[in-house]
Amino acid sequence: MDSKAPLTPLNIARRAVKDTDVKIDILYCGISHSDIHTVHNDWGGTKYPSVPGHEIIGRVMETGSGVSKFKVGDLVGVGCLVDSCRTCDSCKDNLEQYCENGAVGTYNGKDKDLGGHTFGGYSETIVVEEAFVLRIPENIDIKATAPLLCAGITTWSPLRHWNIKKGDKVGVIGLGGLGHMGVKFANALGAHVVMITTSESKSADAKKLGAHEVLISKDTAAMKQYSRSFDFLLNTVPVKHDLNPYIRLLKRDTTMCLVGAIEPLEDMHGGLLITGRKNIAGSLIGGIKETQEMLDFCGEHNIVCDIETINIQDVNKAYERVMNADIKYRFVIDMKSLKES
Ligand SMILES: [Zn+2]
Numbered sequence: 625m626d627s628k629a630p631l632t633p634l635n636i637a638r639r640a641v642k643d644t645d646v647k648i649d650i651l652y653c654g655i656s657h658s659d660i661h662t663v664h665n666d667w668g669g670t671k672y673p674s675v676p677g678h679e680i681i682g683r684v685m686e687t688g689s690g691v692s693k694f695k696v697g698d699l700v701g702v703g704c705l706v707d708s709c710r711t712c713d714s715c716k717d718n719l720e721q722y723c724e725n726g727a728v729g730t731y732n733g734k735d736k737d738l739g740g741h742t743f744g745g746y747s748e749t750i751v752v753e754e755a756f757v758l759r760i761p762e763n764i765d766i767k768a769t770a771p772l773l774c775a776g777i778t779t780w781s782p783l784r785h786w787n788i789k790k791g792d793k794v795g796v797i798g799l800g801g802l803g804h805m806g807v808k809f810a811n812a813l814g815a816h817v818v819m820i821t822t823s824e825s826k827s828a829d830a831k832k833l834g835a836h837e838v839l840i841s842k843d844t845a846a847m848k849q850y851s852r853s854f855d856f857l858l859n860t861v862p863v864k865h866d867l868n869p870y871i872r873l874l875k876r877d878t879t880m881c882l883v884g885a886i887e888p889l890e891d892m893h894g895g896l897l898i899t900g901r902k903n904i905a906g907s908l909i910g911g912i913k914e915t916q917e918m919l920d921f922c923g924e925h926n927i928v929c930d931i932e933t934i935n936i937q938d939v940n941k942a943y944e945r946v947m948n949a950d951i952k953y954r955f956v957i958d959m960k961s962l963k964e965s
């Protein structure tokens with residue numbers, strides 16, 4: 625197995641359940657862009673064989689003797705992290721994603737129990753410490769909650785960190801897996817939401833998701849009209865691009881937060897930041913506490929992701945479609961198809 629090979633079935637071991645562990649029968653797993661980047665070794669450092677998947681939904685099938693938060697049968701989720709040091713400043717601040725000693729990824733992380741690397745959610749079961757297991761609301765469409773654990777929290781965390789509230793004008797740049805959740809959350813938080821996209825064809829969909837207006841970024845006249853009008857920009861564009869036209873949209877003292885592009889960007893003009901004391905920031909998923917808050921909010925406001933369900937046998941085809949941006953907006957694998965195969 626290497627970066628060129630398609631995904632194929634594989635037998636893997638899960639550790640025996642320890643005192644504070646929860647063993648989960650996996651029902652659904654979303655397909656994140658990171659899965660594909662990892663399988664293809666786009667970021668380097670992929671360990672093979674690779675079992676991706678960090679948008680995991682399932683039911684508790686076994687608990688360790690010291691587990692207090694969960695019981696057998698509970699509907700639970702596991703996102704991008706399964707462990708962290710728990711003693712550094714970031715961990716103490718409930719920001720495990722920024723663990724200074726390196727949080728453990730749900731896949732391709734260092735497996736301290738079995739050695740080697742961690743295996744993710746394209747799998748029948750997983751064993752995770754309860755501190756990294758999330759409670760999933762039962763009242764919303766279960767399979768459509770899976771992408772909340774990556775795409776959801778990635779957009780929720782910056783909206784909360786920058787305190788987006790009723791009346792704020794928020795621009796969401798890019799309409800994909802991340803962008804569609806950014807629009808839903810910003811709308812639910814009471815903001816006036818503007819979808820900023822290159823393609824006119826996405827207007828109707830953006831409005832259905834909760835955008836109040838659509839701004840076509842290729843339309844220079846429209847971009848000029850919106851200059852210095854936004855309180856916050858959530859930039860979900862996943863590839864190298866030019867930030868300068870977007871910086872012009874920010875009001876004085878406001879921020880554009882990047883959550884998509886984990887790669888070099890085009891040159892940025894310092895003058896655009898200096899004139900108006902503007903900020904460019906970044907944000908990575910969210911901590912466990914904040915992820916639970918997001919899930920609870922989704923339960924209360926009936927927010928889920930827009931998904932297409934597939935069988936595991938179609939995962940390679942789904943990867944092709946994700947790479948061609950041919951999905952509204954996230955694939956979720958029904959793990960029944962793996963168990964019955
Ligand atoms: Zn992801």
Ligand SMILES: [Zn+2]
Nearest residue numbers: 709712715723
């Ligand atoms: Zn830490």
